[in-house]
Amino acid sequence: MKVLAAMSGGVDSAVAAARAVDAGHEVVGVHLALSRMPGTLRTGSRGCCTIEDSSDAWRACEKLGIPFYVWDFSERFKADVVDDFISEYAAGRTPNPCMRCNEKIKFEALLDKAIALGFDAVATGHYAKIIETENGRELHRAATWTKDQSYVLGVLNEQQLAHCYFPLGDTPSKDLVRAEAAERGLSVAQKPDSHDICFIPDGDTRGWLAEQIELKNGPILDAEGNQIGEHEGAEAYTVGQRRGLKLGRPAPDGKPRFVLEIRPKDNTVVAGPQELLEIDRITGIRLSWAGKPVPEAATGEWFEIQLQIRAHADPVPARARVEAPEPAEDPGPAEEAAHSEGDGDAAAAPTLVVELQDPLKGVAPGQTAVMYQDTRVLGQATIDTARSRNYQPA
Structure with a gap:
């Protein structure tokens, strides 16, 4: 089988590619350039798709003896993930950019290009399983629920599943993957996992949104419509949020209040008790x-x-x-x-x-x-x- 290995520069994708090679497949590695700042540097576990990640992916492919390419999907990523993220927040909703990236980039744009180039499947380092049944392919949780990533793959459809390959799905733990990477001599064996939103590597979503959306001060109301505070931009809040409300008037029962509703049309946030x-x-x-x-x-x-x-x-x-x-x-x-x-x-x-x-x-x-x-x-x-x-x- 001809397999395109999506190489993020992390340990999971490197081991997934190595297992595809061991299985006898013809494997080619590709790293997706998603950032419009190619010189961006990685800080610990924050961020991904940086210049360091690209270099780590190249070194892994060198060690495995497979070809390596970098594909520039930055324009598509901005349109389908970053701009979507901004517009969703502007509409008072809380999007999941990882879901949108899997849907639009890794398993649509990448998969479509791979198939057009004659590849049979795209391999990634996701912890999930594909099981063949009499009714076709099914997506299942990984062997260990603590590392399971099937949730972020829930956007895959039947046609896409037919061309997906998840070599890590039966692996009991991440520690075993790291140990395998070390045994194979892969330099990413102890590389930290990436966290937070990749295009907001400092983790300050509110600060980042303030640069993309014109945030204006407005009222914070309680469930009865009484003003209990003032916010610095309704679009930067999310339902269920507790921190950052800075309410001047305590609740009658002394309990904390949470965001119940966001009304971007009139720039209003509603807060109330957890129940x-x-x-x-x-x-x-x-x-x-x-x-x-x-x-x-x-x-x-x-x-x-x-x-x-x-x-x-x-x-x-x-x-x-x-x-x-x-x-x-x-x-x-x-x-x-x-x-x-x-x-x-x-x-x-x-x-x-x-x-x-x-x-x-x-x-x-x-x-x-x-x-x-x-x-x-x-x-x-x-x-x-x-x-x-x-x-x-x-």
């Missing part, structure tokens, strides 16, 4: 399936799932169903012609409805809800609304 963050119903848009959809997706019936809303969150029991879009009322001839040509309303897409068995706290629009059944990833949707049994946004 008002308890969410029991979620609706999701941009629904996609990681493999064959469950049968109930076509019928609108409820099906049981475990729902995960963050990369390192515990899954929670829930039930879900797919709501078909309502047909347009009396379309005219022009609308019918557009629909027949495949150019119908993009908004007319199915909606995922999830009812949680036990409430979740701090669920924010813009986050990704990934559905599981046992270890299998069913698919994902972007959270559009989150309903609390105790608080209804305006």
Whole structure:
């Protein structure tokens, strides 16, 4: 099999490439240049895709004896990940840029180019498994849940899974990967993992957003509409946030308050007690399936799932169903012609409805809800609304 190994410059991708070589595949390494500042330097575990990472990826390929290339995807990364991140925050939502990067860059732009060049699969250092079944390929959690990365791969579709290769999926621990890298003589064996958002390496999301969005001071209200403070830009807050509110008026019960709602249209933040963050119903848009959809997706019936809303969150029991879009009322001839040509309303897409068995706290629009059944990833949707049994946004 001809395999393109996506080399981030870290230990996981280096060992994944090495295992692909050991398996007898024809392997070529590629590093994605995503930053528009090619001289950017890495600081400890902060940031990725820097000049050091590119050099580390090259050294790993040299050690493995495989060709190495650098592909410049910086323009695509800015448009599909960075600009999307800014526009989502400007709309009062909390996006996950790693999900968008996997969806648009690593497993769309990269995979499309790899297939066009004749590669059979793209190998990455993600901890997840692909299992062949009678119904096709399925995405599953890694052997160890503590390192499992299937959540950030929930955006992959059936066609993409057919060309994905995750050599680390059955590895019990990261320590074993590091030990293997050291045994192979790979210089990245003890390199720190990258954390935080790669294009905000100092971790100061608010400061970075202030340079991208015109933030203006505005009121912080309580759930009853009374002003209890002033913020420095509603777009820089996220639902569930506690720190940084700087409220001048303490709560009557003395307990801390959390962001309940962001209203970018009138530049308002609503804050209140933690119990008002308890969410029991979620609706999701941009629904996609990681493999064959469950049968109930076509019928609108409820099906049981475990729902995960963050990369390192515990899954929670829930039930879900797919709501078909309502047909347009009396379309005219022009609308019918557009629909027949495949150019119908993009908004007319199915909606995922999830009812949680036990409430979740701090669920924010813009986050990704990934559905599981046992270890299998069913698919994902972007959270559009989150309903609390105790608080209804305006």
